Amino acid sequence: MKTYKILGLMSGTSLDGLDLCYCYITKGTDQWTFEIIETKSVGYSEAMQGELKDSIYLKADELLQFHNTYGTWLGQQAKQFVLEKKLDIDFIASHGHTTHHQPENGLTFQMGSGQHLANESGHKVICDFRTNDVALGGQGAPLVPIGDELFFGNYDFCLNLGGISNISLEQKGKRIAYDIGLANMILNYITRKIDLAYDKGGELARSGSINQMMLDSLNGLKYYLLPHPKSIGYEWFVEEVAPIVDGTDDRIENLLHTSIHHICEKVAQQIRLNATAKSGSSLLVTGGGALNHFLIDVLQEKLGEHTKVVVPKKELIEFKEAVVFALMGALRMEQEINVLKSVTGAKRDSSSGVLFLPS
Template structure:
């Protein structure tokens, strides 16, 4: 390893459910309280590859075992891994860093199937190949062990959110309970209580429905800033159809797959009204999450691409006006674009130390659990990361 002692220099790689590209973040961390955030980058997928991923999602529906790759998924996985390797190499060149300065890469890969009730999750991406191509050790497949132990394999970022909450300063220091809300393709919430209580779960649709809607009707990948939604109105009947889903009232919090909520039919709304209604649904779903929390948050910190959609932010601000304050991550000195990539760097270091990455209150796992697979750069041999104790 390049760095001695418990603090390691890590790169985190995240390709989320929005499938727009690769977020990369550099972190110096001990996988616990030490969090020194560094540079970050974003590498967009070109439209052709994004379309291939969308087709791959359909093929992935046939998967029954984690190692199955029906349809074109073998080729997609190869290309995806190569794109991640090139993103790392470009970042290192830009920052003037040799590969030897990086201790480990935390590699998420691309989720193409997530069925927690079947303990089945599939992320495309070959950690051994990535390690060989970059010359850096890689920790990957961080969700599987949690599912083997009865968890839902998601969300995995909450433990990192708790570390960030402990480091909040200024007006935000000690403002508890605090909720981090990541509005990606699917939205998820992390609740951190004043007593250290850690709860997390998916709150409902995030950007995925909006992205699919505007792609289909306007030929663009997303509603930049909520501009399209701002021209529309909320269709109450359509919104209520989404918000009456049993998902929101069920006692058990489940981890969502991209296909659990689908965009409206073409005849149900025009472009602007559809985008506006889906933005409202995203915010309302987040607000509904309060019913599953011990206390209403005093502070909501928004991360992920959805924080840029002003209609989502405005709707959530109105919905929570009697309980807490809504801010975007940057107002708290954080980076809302790279936070999940940072988390994967932090989780990789934590995994190497054999520390828990998931908890009963975050994924439903039976006991705090570590996880991940280590692919060494000096060879193709991989080994499961095991707790030190």
């Protein structure tokens, strides 16, 4: 038995803030386990949210400067959290914030300099988990499936509803996973039009109705026809999705209602395509979208009785990704595989992540 005390940091494409999760990751004789000890979410200021959202338009020198200052900010948040809670940590495992994701061009970039984070926090840091996989010809995403395999393998499907929806499952003895498509990214984009960070519980969406023209346009996006492995980023949303939303003249409630039906139909299609158990299957749902009650209701309705939608406790919903990046850090320290070629399409499995020491 070996236990690592890790602070996992996660910032997702929904741009709602930074998740900090202090957890114990234990390597047993035949399995890995986790225990969440302390958590905290730090919301982004309007200015920070805007900077992260618009970072894809920055010049190279401006981008690298922001990379450094954001890394320092991450270090400040980590340091404050450690002091507040009087935590004893072995290292920090940081996902950073994905600003550029173009695996077809051989590049992916996660904002948040590991060296600045380490220097500011005073702790060892493991970060940059995606670059190596992309260098090996992979998508560099999704990465969470290693956690699905080691922590949540008793579910038939693991669905994460962050800014993007992605799914993970076992197929012919191998873990596969891919980005299905839209999730909170489109919902939050719509609510920001009325200066609302998000639609709490999906109540605005529930009161709306379907705009068929918008639904047909979203359903017709070419990405959905691509085979996996595949992944998407914010650039795709800006180029392909935002024009559909902006070009639809309708009430906010209807835009949200339509988007949720689109999200759920695309998820349900993938579940039906991959469901093999005749007696029914289980779907674990985490990420911010799991807190959208209307979305969960629509998803269960579209799936029917064959697949049971399982929504865990709020703590796991919100911090699962941070826990998995903590696990990825532990696997890196053990020099064990933490990125699966069966998921990303890379030439080989890898133990990814770069180590930074404070100075």
